[in-house]
Amino acid sequence: MSNNFLTRTWNWIDNRIGFSDYIVPLMVHLVPDNARWWYIFGSATLCAFVVQVLTGISLAMAYVPGGENTYESLVYITNTAPLGSLVRGMHYYGASAMVMLAVIHMVQVYMHATYKYPREMNWMSGVVLLFVVLGMAFTGQLLRWDANGVWSVTVAAEMAGRTPIIGPTLAHFILGGETVGGSTITRFFAMHVFIMPALIFAGIGLHMLLIMRHGISEMPDVNEPVDPDTYKEEYEKRIHKTGVPFWPDAMWRDMIFSTIIVVVILGCSLFLGPPALDPPPNPSSINANPLPDWYFLWYFAVLSLLPPQLETWVILGVPILGFLGLFFLPMISNKGHRAPSKRPWAGFTVIFGFVAFLVLTIYGYKKPWSPDFGVKELPASIVGTDQGPLAEGAKLMHIKGCLYCHDIGGYGGHRGPELTEIGKLLTRDDLVIRINNGGHNMPAFASSISDQELQLIVDFLLTRGVMHEDNSPATATP
Amino acid sequence: MNTEQPQSDHPCCQQQQRRTFLTRLSIGLSALIGLIIALPGIGFVLAPVFRKPKQKWRNVGKLEDFKVGGFVLVQYEDPSPVVWSGVTAKAGAWIRRANESEFIAFSINCRHLGCPVRWVEDPRLFMCPCHGGVYYEDGTVAAGPPPEPLDRLKVRVRNGQVEIETAPTPLTLTKLT
Numbered sequence: 001m002s003n004n005f006l007t008r009t010w011n012w013i014d015n016r017i018g019f020s021d022y023i024v025p026l027m028v029h030l031v032p033d034n035a036r037w038w039y040i041f042g043s044a045t046l047c048a049f050v051v052q053v054l055t056g057i058s059l060a061m062a063y064v065p066g067g068e069n070t071y072e073s074l075v076y077i078t079n080t081a082p083l084g085s086l087v088r089g090m091h092y093y094g095a096s097a098m099v100m101l102a103v104i105h106m107v108q109v110y111m112h113a114t115y116k117y118p119r120e121m122n123w124m125s126g127v128v129l130l131f132v133v134l135g136m137a138f139t140g141q142l143l144r145w146d147a148n149g150v151w152s153v154t155v156a157a158e159m160a161g162r163t164p165i166i167g168p169t170l171a172h173f174i175l176g177g178e179t180v181g182g183s184t185i186t187r188f189f190a191m192h193v194f195i196m197p198a199l200i201f202a203g204i205g206l207h208m209l210l211i212m213r214h215g216i217s218e219m220p221d222v223n224e225p226v227d228p229d230t231y232k233e234e235y236e237k238r239i240h241k242t243g244v245p246f247w248p249d250a251m252w253r254d255m256i257f258s259t260i261i262v263v264v265i266l267g268c269s270l271f272l273g274p275p276a277l278d279p280p281p282n283p284s285s286i287n288a289n290p291l292p293d294w295y296f297l298w299y300f301a302v303l304s305l306l307p308p309q310l311e312t313w314v315i316l317g318v319p320i321l322g323f324l325g326l327f328f329l330p331m332i333s334n335k336g337h338r339a340p341s342k343r344p345w346a347g348f349t350v351i352f353g354f355v356a357f358l359v360l361t362i363y364g365y366k367k368p369w370s371p372d373f374g375v376k377e378l379p380a381s382i383v384g385t386d387q388g389p390l391a392e393g394a395k396l397m398h399i400k401g402c403l404y405c406h407d408i409g410g411y412g413g414h415r416g417p418e419l420t421e422i423g424k425l426l427t428r429d430d431l432v433i434r435i436n437n438g439g440h441n442m443p444a445f446a447s448s449i450s451d452q453e454l455q456l457i458v459d460f461l462l463t464r465g466v467m468h469e470d471n472s473p474a475t476a477t478p
Numbered sequence: 479m480n481t482e483q484p485q486s487d488h489p490c491c492q493q494q495q496r497r498t499f500l501t502r503l504s505i506g507l508s509a510l511i512g513l514i515i516a517l518p519g520i521g522f523v524l525a526p527v528f529r530k531p532k533q534k535w536r537n538v539g540k541l542e543d544f545k546v547g548g549f550v551l552v553q554y555e556d557p558s559p560v561v562w563s564g565v566t567a568k569a570g571a572w573i574r575r576a577n578e579s580e581f582i583a584f585s586i587n588c589r590h591l592g593c594p595v596r597w598v599e600d601p602r603l604f605m606c607p608c609h610g611g612v613y614y615e616d617g618t619v620a621a622g623p624p625p626e627p628l629d630r631l632k633v634r635v636r637n638g639q640v641e642i643e644t645a646p647t648p649l650t651l652t653k654l655t
Contacts, residue, residue, distance in 0.1 A: 066562040066564075067562045067563045067564030067565065067566050067567075068564030068565040068566065069562070069564065071565075150566065151592070151593055151594065151608075154587065154591075154592040154593070154647065155591045155592055155593065155608070157592065157647065157649070158587075158590075158591045158592035158647075158649060158650065159591060161649035161650065161651060162650065162651070162652050163652065164652045164654050165654070167649065167651055167652060168649055168651065169527055171647075171649050172526065172527045172646075173524070173526075173527045175526075175647065176526045177526045177529070177531070178530070178531065178646030178647060179556050179569060179646060179647050180566060180647065181556055181559055181560065181563050181566050181567055182559060182560035182561075182562045182563030182564070182566055182567065183526055183560055184566070185566070187523070280565055281565060281566050282565045282566070282568055283566060283568055283569055283570065284551075284553040284554075284568040284569055284570030284586070285570070285594070286551060286570065286586055286594040286595070286596050288593075288594055288607075289607050290593055290607075290608055303591065303609060303623075304608075304609040304610065304623070306623075308623050308625055311623065311625075312652050369609055369610040369622075370606075370607055370608065370609070370610050371605045371607065371610060371612075373596065373605070373607065399600045400600050400601045401598050401600060401601040401603065401605075402601075404598075404605065405610075415610050438620065438621070441621045441622065442621055443601070443603055443612050443614065443620035443621050444620070445601060447602070447614075448600070448601050448602040448603070448615075449601075
């Protein structure tokens with residue numbers, strides 16, 4: 001009786017909304033039976049987006065996009081609101097998951113050359129989606145409106161400001177005025193919460209529509225290069241012969257992987273917690289150490305390692321050329337072999353890109369080009385003594401900021417050359433000239449150091465790497 | 479006598495013309511609706527880009543509080559902060575009393591990518607934590623990637639008070655020559 005009632009109720013609803021007529025055919029559309037675990041990344045990216053939407057809506061219930069109240073609301077969400085820390089953490093790790101999965105999905109599509117005929121627009125819409133996702137990641141970092149957020153948006157405005165002719169206009173558009181202020185956070189909030197999600201929803205809609213129109217591609221086959229004249233007809237024949245319905249024959253794999261992703265996001269939030277907040281967003285505070293989230297650390301490193309004359313062109317060129325190169329990839333090659341074994345350069349490109357990303361990210365994290373403001377004085381074990389001119393020279397190395405950039409025995413920054421063995425490499429005159437005049441990207445210290453201080457520092461440096469016969473460090477010459 | 483109607487007066491052609499007209503009318507009205515909705519919004523969003531606030535002199539301390547010597551960090555308020563700005567309305571500058579009557583002030587923004595530079599007293603250098611830009615005490619570039627010197631701010635003394643003129647965040651522009 002109750003079953004009958006439920007059946008009749010469902011039939012009534014189904015008749016009115018057309019679920020069986022419109023949705024079921026989409027769910028059971030035929031997909032290749034040989035893709036198996038390769039095609040789980042796209043749906044997992046979508047799942048991560050759902051995590052972002054739901055946790056984002058939850059956070060928006062308490063987040064205040066305006067002035068210092070923004071920071072206070074973040075502190076409240078993190079420390080006071082029930083489950084606030086968990087939800088904020090899920091939003092953060094969900095963003096990381098979404099960026100990672102979108103890139104992995106794109107790499108898989110690239111390696112299998114699924115962007116070739118007739119799926120060029122699938123790829124192009126995916127590239128647009130990837131860049132909007134990166135935009136979401138960047139604006140999301142800024143909505144963590146602390147000291148790091150304030151200075152990150154300043155860096156973004158400065159980068160935009162390098163654009164020829166329209167640079168200042170772009171920079172002031174980003175800032176919401178001529179300086180960082182109350183208008184900055186509100187417009188980033190609008191971008192992050194309304195504009196970009198709307199673009200992602202639209203992009204996902206188009207992406208799905210194109211998947212339905214052209215079908216899920218098969219795994220690459222070395223014997224079946226893409227020929228636009230015959231591909232569609234042959235694909236239809238094969239898919240009707242060997243294809244399986246997406247629901248549930250293929251979708252169960254997507255569900256298993258998406259479940260793992262959601263559990264990992266939850267686990268990271270539970271056990272690692274949300275990212276710590278920096279001090280409040282005070283643009284006049286200099287005690288900030290702006291650092292992008294991990295997905296942009298590689299770019300941060302690139303900007304530090306570039307020769308100055310190339311910098312502007314790389315700042316502007318990497319995003320624009322990167323987008324155009326990826327977007328128009330199918331226009332360069334939309335037929336022929338799809339198998340990775342027939343496209344070895346594709347594999348090299350991915351490996352090179354991955355290694356470069358990894359190396360630059362590690363570099364960006366360590367940022368050896370930055371002065372080490374927190375370096376401690378050299379201990380007696382490194383100096384060789386704790387009194388006398390040698391110890392004074394070592395102390396001056398710290399006071400005069402030499403150790404901010406130079407490492408001695410594991411103490412100091414890495415912006416300049418290591419000086420642990422400098423006594424073996426340079427003469428007294430070399431050192432005096434270098435310290436006084438600077439050069440090789442080192443400031444000149446002639447105006448900020450007395451003759452006596454210079455002598456003490458040089459005496460100390462000349463003992464570095466020079467050992468007595470009994471294997472003890474040399475002491476200063478009288 | 480020719481009784482045949484001109485082709486344009488034929489009912490089927492009239493119907494076609496009517497459809498063409500209605501199509502164009504609908505598209506035109508859609509565009510008009512879009513413009514009416516979008517233009518005020520676009521203007522609203524872009525307004526801050528073209529609004530140039532009048533810079534103001536801000537008091538940063540009493541004259542006697544500034545000793546001749548190194549730089550000190552001062553805070554002041556933007557020229558026209560929005561009411562909800564709170565702490566984000568603040569701006570910072572490094573100011574030095576060079577002698578009894580002369581002050582030198584620099585924006586805290588590194589000219590590489592805008593990060594906050596720190597004054598390090600003993601070596602008498604400004605250093606940037608982001609990409610390692612270094613400046614001498616006169617603001618000129620000493621090392622690292624900054625393409626331009628630190629942005630100098632105007633300072634004056636009025637009625638025993640030291641004042642700094644507010645300024646936009648200094649941007650390093652690309653000149654096409």
